[in-house]
Amino acid sequence: MFKIIHAQFLAPGIKRFVIEAPRIARKQKPGQFVILRIYEEGERIPVTIENSDPERGTVNIVVQSVGKTTHLLNSLNTGDSILDVVGPLGKPSEIANYGTAVVVGGGVGTAMAYPTAAALKRAGNRVISIVGARNKELVILEDEMRAVSDVLMITTDDGSYADKGFVTDKLRQLIQNGARIDLVVAVGPIVMMKAVADMTRPEKIHTVVSLNPIMIDGTGMCGGCRVLVDGKSQFACVDGPEFDAHNVDFAVLVQRNSMYRDAEQKSMAEYQRAVSAKAGEPAAEPCVAASSGVQGEQR
């Protein structure tokens, strides 16, 4: 059992948990993730590590509600426990002094982009961070990102905060203005990571993306998370999750992440029915997010 020391919403549907996990806290490096299971009948899902405190033995995870498990998780509070938390998993980000690094975080992906941006800054890079969200309420970790960036740019899809548009608009401007860029790291929705890759490919800018396929064990034993990179199967949990964006087959990732869409919707609908019944309310329509409630979207 892993105790939740503190739980707090950062934005609607996006919650940060501080979890007591001393072994993970001691070892965690930017780019890594955990797999967790909330309760006995639960599934295992990969979740972003935002930060950790080796002294206090705590790990911060950031979770967005998209399906049953993440809704359940985000209903937990300070003092509750999570049955299983395993990690840190995956290869750490390759941190070096590249020169100028552009770190792009989309939605909850910002939580994973943050430790990488911080590490790149510590390694002596000039860090330009671009954070994007659908609207003002969903912008997360602004202060944290600002603290580790030389330049911070924020976009919202609807223009309700900072600049209207997508993160890729900012990246395009940087490229068009002839800014020196030695590395781009993008973490977020697949469409965003693909758009970033397509933009930097003709410019031959080294670009790394953190992939978010469906996972079970997260230790390399099942291959459920296999992704097609440079025409070859790679296991994102042990060979990644970060890969050279220009070699990733994003279409296969999208296709594989849709594998259990029907089951996920069914699971979410039943969960919502149960929650409503408990609250004595009529069953609500399945929420919009549930239709994209792919496990992998967590990361």
Added chain:
Amino acid sequence: MSPTVKKSLNPVPIKDRMKVPRQAMPEQAPQERAHNFTEVNLGYSEELAQREAQRCLECAKATCTENCPVGVKVTEFVELIVAGKFLEAAAKIREDNVLPAITGRVCPQEDHCEGKCLLGKKVKPLGIGYLERFVADYEQRMGKHVLPSVQPTGKKVAVVGSGPSGLTCAGDLIQRGHKVRVFEALHELGGVLVYGIPEFRLPKQIIREQLDYMREMGVEFETDVVVGRTITIDELMHEEGYDAVYIGTGAGLPQFMGIPGEHLNGVYSANEFLTRINLMKAYKFPVYDEPMLNLQGKNVAVIGGGNTALDAIRSALRLGAGHAYVIYRRSEAEMPARIEEVHHAQQEGIDFHMLTAPVEFLSDGKGWLTGARCVRMELGEPDSSGRRRPVPIAGSEFDLPLSVAIMAIGTTANPIVQTTTPGLGTNKRGYIQASEETQRTTRKGVFAGGDIVTGAATVILAMGAGRRAAKSINEYLATGEW
């Protein structure tokens, strides 16, 4: 001292024992069991066990024991069954094997003890596996077992991996007085026993009981620890004070064939398919949260001919598959699976496409599997494994419509421990180098055994390695010599 002639308790005279037929194992009817996950074999009654035990020829040179990877004293425990001393028989097995309820069920006895039984030269060999299973189950039913008393040595050993090899090593070490802690990456203990082998062959309850017994003996377990990620071997030894480490992490990474279409939705590795079913109980979705593709009425094929392949396809059948196929590139004679399981699968209605291999997986154009293009094979010259090499027959391609394909063509070494442990030697296939005799690796105080050393093998061979390692660790801890 005059040699004492031991008087046999067996009421059947030696000359008549060959006339007693091997007692069949009662089992669920094929048409019934093909739709449930309840154990196929139902186990011997006391009467059946005693009658079967009476067939033992009590050989002076027990070739059965010599051929058991952990050296179970077969004639001695069988004699105790003949005498009706079932608990004593169980204790006798436990001297050499801490997991008898498991090995009695999943060992390929035809390759080990029963394969060398003298009876087998004329009639059917003694049902050693069935008898072992009987006494282990009897002991559990009675709820009685004797805990060995041991003197603590003050030494600490970390066991990495809670599969058959790690559990055996831990069981032997605790009986020698060492403090033992087992680290497991998954949330449940048992390794392949819990994620790989299905309920209908090995009920999970049996594993839990064996683990409880080990806890009673004093073995400590910690789940959710991926050694190499959560903690390294060096940290275990230098920071957590372990005097020795045993690595029994298994051969985890599934292999794929590298043919077109393997990334399609509907193509699973056997490890993933079985993990979803056995560990995550996806067949109870949505009571359990882990989903899997609906197999009801679908065409499902497994590629491969080992026990894993049969476990996967028989599970698919139980999940409602309309047609279930085994696609194997050699012939039945070369199948590495246990004979009993092949028979069980055939009885349940699984179709075997022998001498056949897929060359491509076919797509509906939207990323979903619709079939496999297969080619027929013929057997050519023997290859490095000594088996005749399958050669494709030109022009024999045919398409098999499929919704799900499960790859069970083998596994390779998981590199997590090796790549995070400086100085730990590996061979060219990435497996850990360890002495066959002592299981010592190239790192002082670090031992390894089971599939992570040999590549994928059997439960009992992994247990044999765990036993040898425990003996060798014991010697190392006593002398400090490497």
